[in-house]
Amino acid sequence: MPTAQFDAMVIGSGASGSFAARELTAQGLKVVLLEAGPEIGPKDFDAQRKIRQSDINLWQRAKATLTGQGVQARAAYFDMRMRHLFVNDREHPYTTPPDAPFVWIRGRQAGGRTHTFGRALLRWTDDDFRMRSRAGTGEDWPVAYDEIVPYYEEVERSLGIYGRVDDVPTQPDSVYSHEALLTDAEQQFKADLEGRWPDRRVITWRYIGPEPTRILHPLREAMASGNLTIRYNTIAHKVLTDETTGRAIGAEVLDRLTGTCSTIAASAVVLCASPIESIRLMLNSASARHPNGLGNSSGLLGRYFMDQLPCIATGTYPKAKGAAPADTAPPDPFYGPSGGIFVPRFVGEGGKAASDFNFQGSIGRYPTGRSGDARLSFFGFGIMQPDADNRITIDPRTKDAWGIPVPHIRCKMGEADKATLTRQLDTLTEMVEGTGGELEFVGSPLGLVEKGRGAYPEADPISRFLFRRMFTKTMVMGAAIHEAGGARMGETPEASVLNRWNQSWDVPNLLVTDASAFPTSGVAGTTLTIMALTLRACRHLAAELRS
CATH class of the missing domain: 3.50.50.60 (FAD/NAD(P)-binding domain)
Incomplete structure (x- = not known):
């Protein structure tokens, strides 16, 4: 040696x-x-470079x-900068x-x-660490949540997490150094969702701020x-x-x-x-x-x-108008504002998870279309069964x-994964429409479903056509990252x-x-x-x- x-x-x-x-x-x-x-270093994050882009961001992606x-x-967030x-x-x-x-x-x-990640940092629970695969091929982790808690806390203190105490058993709170806020539209959505489905909770993002x-x-x-x-x-x-x-x-x-x-x-x-x-x-x-x-x-x-089972949806929330950021972190001109909402796994008996997916999104944080209704967008992430x-x-x-x-x-994806993803899509549609939202499209590796005015209704016809054609190549496994x-x-x-x-x-x-x-x-x-x-x-x- x-x-x-x-x-x-x-x-x-x-x-x-x-x-x-x-x-x-x-x-x-x-x-x-x-x-x-x-x-x-900082020189590689030029916030002054202006690049023409749209919601679909098609021409930047084509050039790349x-x-x-x-x-x-x-990647969903890719741009040329x-x-x-x-x-x-x-x-x-x-x-x-x-x-x-x-x-x-x-x-x-x-x-x-x-x-390039979304800066969101969420703990896992024993719903993850002690969950055997229903397909019979999984293994419990050799560690449990209580063993990891001290290390979670040490990491959270080191990074300075933005969040707030939500007291949701399926998504344990972190150690917070800064408060995170919801927009008015997100607060209304939270009241609507939790009022109709008490087992479904809406919480703030837990995330780190920009690092100069x-x-x-x-x-x-x-x-x-x-x-x-x-x-x-x-x-x-x-x-x-x-x-x-x-x-x-x-x-x-x-x-x-x-x-x-x-x-x-x-x-x-x-x-x-x-x-x-x-x-x-x-x-x-x-x-x-x-x-x-x-x-x-x-x-x-x-x-x-x-990977995790991915899905995406966009639309409007007519109960709120306009856009107003609620990010309490210092501004980062290169990345723009952060923050939003999570709908963690639903809370079942004894505080155990009653669903195999969660949702991350935002309402009323980004510019509206001609209607002035608040924009909404969600990503969903579901459990993929271990398969040798x-x-x-x-x-x-x-x-x-x-x-x-x-x-x-x-x-x-196996058959169990497809069934999970189908439930995930149905639940996302149910939550948005059941609280007064209007979807434009919902998509996943199972395909693209357009609703109402369709995907990106204010984009030009060529971009919309190409988006539909490219969706099946983009929203595949790996898209959750x-x-x-x-x-x-x-x-x-x-x-x-x-x-x-x-x-x-x-x-x-x-x-x-x-x-x-x-x-x-x-x-x-x-x-x-x-x-x-x-x-x-x-x-x-x-x-x-x-x-």
């Missing part, structure tokens, strides 16, 4: 990598953080497609089965996808510790292991700009590259000691890959711009890839702390749970390394 240059190596600088670097450096360890993309970002341009925060799909190809399209939205730069430095607080702490070395433009090609002990000893890396190959040695490795990338790296790290991929003695590496046939494998026939074999992604699974945590090495501390059963000094560790998909965003599990896992690793 070569002499370790560092106590720990963290691969990826996004949501999990930032907290991994903070925790390990705070424990006095010398850490190297590998980021495959460039360093970025022609210049190599055809997949990334399908942000295109440098998404990868070029020609340089980063992947493959899918013909009958199971998947949109893989990703970014390679300092901070990863923390620059464009570096999350935990990573800034790690950088200030004196214990962190950051290697930008450094692509981890293979995690290296000692053939005698089987333990991780570092990584073989490629320089993104020159293609030069080198090695970096470390006493432990923490994968934080996002689910598909971390699994791809483990599969590409096969060796004589680990012939089927790193940490794959169970044969489960890559299996049980999931949904998996990440390596496609050896296709390589990226650096010669690395790419992932093959299969993420296909909450992918998870593939390196699941569990109680035994036969039924999982990682133990309860996010450690590989086969390689104890290899941790995987992004959402690939998740045994179930959940319905809330994955980011807060990723951060909390990373904090917990790295604190445990630091104690082991010290001993």
